[in-house]
Amino acid sequence: MFETINSLVPSILEGNSILLKDSTVSPVFAHHFEEATKDIAPGLIQKFFIDPMQVQELYQARAIDYLSFSGSYRSAMDVYHDLGKNDFIDFDLDLGGLNVAYIDESCSENEKLMDLAVEECIWGAFYNCGQSKNLLERILVHKSVSTTFINKMTERVVELFTLENPRNESCKIGCIQSLE
Helix, strand or coil: CHHHHHHHHHHHHCCCCEEEECCCCCCCHHHHHHHHHHCCCCCCEEEECCCHHHHHHHHHCCCCCEEEEECCHHHHHHHHHHHHCCCCCEEEEECCCCEEEEECHHHHCCHHHHHHHHHHHHHHHHHHHHCCCCCEEEEEECCCCHHHHHHHHHHHHHHHCCCCCCCCCCCCCCCCCCCC
8 A cells, every 4th residue: 555655745745636546456456545635626536347358458559648557576577678669658667575583592481572583574574465565474582582482472362363255354364266
């Protein structure tokens, strides 16, 4: 979501309207942006569904002036090479980071610090169902605290997250919708 906002806000401030392509994996995402602006600026943000090849046709035909891409490295390289063949329309490739946390031995003597480390690592890894560009991908744990950390983290994850319908307001984590 933050990646989208980081592209939307400057575009809107510059006086542009937005076509926001929804992902087939999260098909209600763009709807929320469209709904948020419909009363104050109808048509400012419009959601639409098309497949990636149709997006390619749009920028090859120069039907759009700017492309903000968020996705996999492989797909981004395809977009990058394609845009290079088309006189470089303006674009932004947001591939995010693969962040690491390190839990050191200082947690062995401080239970509150250990609990805080567990909580921060859980939300760093699961925030926005893992669809955040600042996602915590790896956790390195000093061997002196590894058993305690793993046990506490496992217990807390089970306590916090129950798979349910992602459209329920109470849902904190939804089902995986894609094998990608």
